[in-house]
Structures are given as structure tokens and as C-alpha cells.
Amino acid sequence: MYLRTLFILCFIVLGNTFTSKGQIERIKRSCELNFPSEFISDGQDYFAALKPDQKIEFRTTFFSDNTYRISACSTVKKGKIVFSVYDTDKNLLFTNESFDYTPYWNFTFKSTVTCTIQVDVVGNSSFTPGYVMLLIGYKQ
């Protein structure tokens, strides 16, 4: 009995060790599906753990006369991922909540604007913690 418990414990610990990494790798693959080759990655991958009642903020600068794609993904099974883009004056420029929670959107900037992208999961009280990932790319 004692041995069996220990074996189960070993299995759980080993499982957890590899699951997080696997989750992030899966989320990256899923995010890349919405990232066609005409968009060039900015060379970085942004991901973070998301817990109930918390939001992740990504602050970045978008340069004038460029078109960008933002693709957001999550491993959170219950709930929908919301990403909203605000300018430095906290004006809401875009939220995917208005577009049926689409996982990606394109942005053309007439001028250079520094923005905050807020990522959140909504829609289910029994939210389970998970990871969120954001990919940002510009159109060549």
C-alpha cells in the first residue's frame, strides 16, 4: 500500500514537471496557426501564467505605417481569452470581446503608438489556471 502511494506520488511529480513545458509548447503551436508567413515575428515569445481575477499586461510600441498581427492563445479550458489594446491615455483602441473573441486581429498604425495589451480570461466562474501566450508580428 505504502509502495503504491509512493509510486503514484512519483508519477504525479514527474507528470507535473513535464506538463507545464508541454502546455507552453502546445500553446505556441496553436498560436502560430494564426500567424501566416507574411507576418514576421518580433523575435520574442510572450507567455505567462494566468490565475483567476488576474490580468496580464504587455506594454509595447507599434511603429508608424506598419501593419501588425496580434495572436493570443491560452491553455485555459474553461473561459474565453480576451485581449484589449489601450493607448498611453488608457483609451480603448480594440478588444476582441467585440468580435466574438477572435484569437487574432490586424492593426495598422498611422503614427507610432505605445500601447498596453491586456489579456484576461472571462466567462466561467470555475476558471482553471493556465498559460496565456501572445505573438506579435509585423507585415513585411
Add this chain to the structure above:
Amino acid sequence: MRKMRILKLPITKGLPIFLVLILSFVLFSGCKSSRNDTEKQSSDIENLDTLSTIIKFENAIFPIPSPWQVMNLIKTNNIDFIENTLNTPDAYSRYNTSFKQALNLGVYGTDMGYLNLYEKTQESIKFLNSIKKLSEQLGIDQQFDNKFFNRIENNINTQDSLIRIFASAYSDADFYLKTNERDDIGALIITGGWIESLYILCKIAIQTNNREIINRIGEQKHPLDNLIDLLTPYYYRSELYSSLIDELIDIAYEFDGVIYSYSYKDPIVDQANKLITINSTSRVVMSEYHIQIIDKKIETLRKQIVE
């Protein structure tokens, strides 16, 4: 004495102790080797739930614009190539610490982007070799493997494809580093790339006085703040980090003299193409003095990195 007693235990009693030891080892080594940035953030968030100001910082991520995109403006302005601006390809052999190797991997990436703008294939090949060597030394050569070099070789004359291949490799390297608890190295690569792009832009601005390039330098004010925020968690890791961050902060003080104004205008949504046009306008006013001083300071910092 204790060791002897364990060895004398019958196998059925000794096995659970052996398993406990394995379990402890897995538990601790698992935490060390595969605990990634996000998991660390998660546990930090747990501990800091009541500290709203820190939560804001812990939950913020600081993307830095790609140096290749920053330099894209050079291409659209038809600016001549400036000789002797780039790092020397064989300098990689001088970089003996992972700190310098990572920074210079970023520097070489930006240099490749600059050469690529002017289709300087022969020079690019030398820089590719330096990138290969540094990535090997940093243990991220899986992202810069033979497949990567074959793709480069097949697209050496296709400017857009080359940038795409580079961006993808640097992104994979960033992902690998972040998921293997080496996010500091990832941050240094980004820092090196950013410093080199600002250095090149300053040299072009001084030589050409091109207004768009000067504005693009002024627009680096917010990315620099992000870069400092990105590096801040490593401030006390070593004197190398603290010195680098202090110098970036010093440059950020100069950027405070750049006037940046912004006015909101309603965006236009094109739902069919999943596109929004942001019509808000921004304006950068940067004096000759600020260009000169930022150029001087970035040159000094860059010299310390590449020498």
C-alpha cells in the same frame, strides 16, 4: 553509522526509503531544471497577492520591437550603406562569458539585418559563422542548426525570406531560453540587438540628418523603458548586469529630453479583413543636442559590449 543502518535494512523496507530519495531528487531537480519563467511568475504571484503595486509589475511583460523592423525604415528611405558601423565578424572569439556572448548574439543578429538590407551576401556569410559559434557556446545551437543554415543558403538573395528565417530562429531561441530558466540570456540577446540598432540609427542620423530616422530614434524612448524593466530583475545577479542597466538608465535620462506628444483619434474597423486602423497621431521632437548625446552614450556602451 546512519548509512550502515540503512544498508542493513531488508529490501522491502529499504525500497520505500530509496523511493523517497528518488522522489526528493526528482522534486528538487525538476524544480530547478524545468521550472520556467511563467511558473516562477506564478509562484511569485501567489506570494504577492496582497501587494498590488508589485502585482502590476509581476504581471507585466515588456515586448521590445524587433531590431529588423526598427531598421526597415532605412530601406524605405534609400539611405546609403555606412561602412565600418558593424561589429567585426571574428570578434566572437574574444567573448568568453555567456553575458558577452548573449549580448553579441543580439548585436550580430541586427548586423545581419543591416547587411541584408543592402544585399551584402559575402559579408553576411561571415556574420552567420559568428552567430553559429556564439549559439553553440550558449547552448542554443538547436535553433541555429544545419536546417537553419540550409534555409539561409537557399534564400540568401531573398531579402524578405532571410529576415523571416532570422526572426523565427531568434524567436525559437527566446522560447527555448524562457522555458529552460535562462530568460536572463534571452533578455541579453534582445538587449544586444536593440543597442546595435540604436547605434546604427544614430550613425545614420548624424551622417544624413534624415528626419524620419531622427524621429525613429526619438520613438525608442518607450522601448528603452521596457528594456530596462525587462532587465531589472537581474540587477543584482552580478556587477555586469548592474553596470549594463545603470548605463541604459543613464541613456533613458537623455531620452527624457525628447518631447513626445500624442492625440487620440477614433480608429476605423474593417471587420471583413479583421483589421483596425489606428488613426491616433504622435509627434516626436528631438533636438540636435539630444541626438549627439544619445549617439555618444550608446557608442560608449556598445563599445564595451563588442570589444
